[in-house]
Amino acid sequence: FLGPPEVAGVDAAIADINSAGGVLGQPLQKIDGDSGDATTTIAAQTVDAQIKQGVSAIIGAAQSAVSLSVIKTTTAAGVVLFSPANTSSELSDTAITKGLYFRTVAPDTFQGAVLAALAQADGAKNVAIMALTDVYTTGLADDVTKNFEVAGGTVAVRVNYDPTPASYTAGVAKVKAADPDALILIGFSESKGVIQQLQAQGIGPQKLTLFLCDGQMSNALAVGLPSGLMNGVKGTIPGVQASEKLRAQMLATNPNLTDFAYGPESYDATVLVALAAEAAQSTKGADIAAQIPAVSAQGNEPCSKFAECVALLKAGQAISYVGPSGATGIKANGDPSYATMTIWQFGPDNTIAPIDSIAADVPTS
Template sequence: MSRPIILRSLVVVGVASLALAGCSSDDSSGDSTSSPTAESTAAQGDGTLKIGTLLPQTGSLAFLGPPEFAGVDLAAKEINEAGGVNGADVETIVGDSGDTSTNIASQTVDRQLSQDVDAIIGAASSAVSLTVIDKITSAGVQQISPANTSPEFSTYPDKGLYARTAPPDTFQGQVLGDLIAGDGNNSLAILALDDAYGTGLADNVEKAYTAAGGTVASKQIYDPKAPSFEAEVSEAKASNPEAIALIGFDESSKIVQEMIKQGIGPKDVPLYLVDGNLSNTLFKDLPKGSMEGTQGTLPGAEASPEFRQALLDVDPKLKDFSYAPEAYDATIIVALAAQAAGNDSGRAIGDTLKQVTADGEKCTTYADCLALLNDGKDIDYDGQSGPIDMNDVGDPSKAIMGIYTYGPDNTYERTGSQEGDVPEPEQG
């Protein structure tokens, strides 16, 4: 049962570009290639916490990279200003994740493992993470993603070395399905891209929406690289839906244009977007007002003005803040886990992540948490993305889902939120 939506009136400053979180561009299987760093070696630690970033600098998700890199860099800066981890500065090693059309992610992981990283922040794409998770965890290195939302990770055999600061789409699907039904829409057409993110979120939206009494009139899984989406939109139109949920990435702009062409655009049929296509730039070429009233969901608390300014101080060119809080928090809790364990190895970090995010004394900055740890106290870090309360499978057990609405200028602002417990993963 979902909790009531908390409506807020606010102005979102500079939230632009796509919010491609658990996004990916293809389905992929895990890469089990042996790594150059053995788990037995990694378990020892060397006194210096080394964190690699596996985030998009190139490829179809490159626009998502800047806020995530800024989040990691800001966290590392604050960690070192507070005294570092176990008395030593944390080191970061920048790496590109590319997308699933290349093997850039695998090459980046190989390079970072050879440099003895203890943890890797990334990938942003669920499908990219699935190509390297076996390689990373088999090396005894902690992987933590700020943006993977595919439910698949909740039950993945990751040796206890995978975690994420974004909630799985069991939560986003529940919130979005409830929102669509709560708006009085009795039938729904779902269009979702064909990958782990798209199909997983589509299933969870359908589950929540039908549980609320709605009927899914049409559900189509499409190829995001298709030259045309005329057939998919035509089938959605034929189902005569009262609302449409579009779960995709940058191809969503082409789909919306086709919807408008066929008379089922946002002005004709209520449209709902997700973290993968909620954007202030994706629909900028559409006539003014084309997106007005469209709603969408994006995980995470609202970034405070102070946090946004701190990110801009790190990267003055930053125009998007999506998943910066989650990247920041991922870095902070890795450092806190290493500090609490007195050991910077990936294994020690993995064993301690839950301990520093739940059931202790609340703290919200690295410096404050470090002071509590130095006093011998247990801590519960609540971060920029909201409460984390990591569970046994490395998922946040509590989360916040933002609800956004487009105005007449085809840009969105936060109009509500829902906070609650993340549904437990289904055991297959």
């Protein structure tokens, strides 16, 4: 469910950029490619093909593990990799990213703190944590554990599981035996199988308070589940809710969209790459990378539209682009200095809606 809104966000940005004259006087071109997931080599094949076609930057991937699987290839080629959705803290390490990786969402240091605080605010004191075995999910589980315990809570049991029915059954049994007052489940679409097993073992979301993260928090997760089963379940999604204006732009590129998560972040990733190219007067990846922190730096002349920002650059002004995502101050390690986390909740009809958001400086550890 992450792919379509991300693509739509990129397409909306390209339309705005090209209507303003393109980048360095030329239309911004897009080459579509599938990133697959961490269990396939699709991303590697896509990246190889795109590099051969001479791309300056790649917007993606959706999953942190996928970005980590191709980062050596993109950095060796001098190509910028800019994700609107990766949150793994590993990607904050410039020894890995070589200064050629960026993101418009905060790393899991932020989501871990917010998710732990959300559980505690709802009365959880002794939680179970289940996490899919994956670099993103286990890393986020570590951050949640640390923040929950620092705030005085206890973790009754921590279970890492594989995406197989047998693993769901065994993992849920361990959770049930630990008798927690809440479960924090960290995974992707396979989490539906875990939720079904929770229900089968008598500790479904209406019996055991359940919290989710961005990898699962979507309308797609509840499709096929019993009516009302997910009612009241809360979760976090890094980034902001897309504005009505941006939703309209995204729907113009894909009328079938039902989720808009990471659309604003995808839009901004695209605009930041284009503005960095304008600032560098170059389409080389290394030159673009050097300017991404500069065009988003806090304290410069603010601008929110590509055309407005380019005009300021041409007038010799240092700019601070602040677009739909609100992410600002992209640092040399690729992380934003300031970002937003939105809290969503399932309603009686098993669909999600935003109930709160937290905009703050991004913690570094």
